Amino acid sequence: MFKAVESEYFIGDVSRGGAVNFKDIYFNPHGHGTHTECVGHISKEFQSINKTLKNFFTLAQVISINPEISAEDRIVRIKQISENILPGVDALIIRTLPNNNAKTNFQYSNTNPPYLETGTGKMLRERGIKHLLIDTPSIDKEFDEGKLVNHHELELSSRNKQRQYHNRIYFRS
Secondary structure, three states: OOEOEEOOEEEHHHHHHHOOOOEEEOOOOOOOOOOEEEEHHHHOOOHHHHHHHHOOOOEEEEEEEOEEOOOOOOEEOOOOOOOOOOOOOEEEEEEEEEHHHHHHHHOOOOOOOOOOOOOHHHHHHHHOOEEEOOHHHHHHHOOOOOOOOOHHHHHOOOOHHHHHHHHHHOOOO
């Protein structure tokens, strides 16, 4: 949401008589493709990514995966990921297929988007993955009764504040 900056002697909106457009931007940085998720997403205490992220450059690997269809679900299976992770990788970027332009403005809410198979979080943690980036709204099923198993398996807890996971990003071919 954009709101023109206003004061007693200034209005930041040309259409309303101002000399220049000057607007504040208000948004909720979650679930729209531009947020970084960290411990604070599921912890009871407030945690901020800018206080946990210490290493800004790391070895990353991109893997493209076609989720498996199972009934009404599209699931990225553990095997699809584990068979493709290279040694020494700290960050894993999962691109789901098909990778078309529709992803750039698709409204994911209430669509049961692809998600990671339960147990993937544990496997990634055990393989030493510190950063997980994915082009889906969540690593867990959209409606899972609030369990968020993969989130918890990745140890998104106050005991492990150095791990950051699930940066939502969009890929364009």
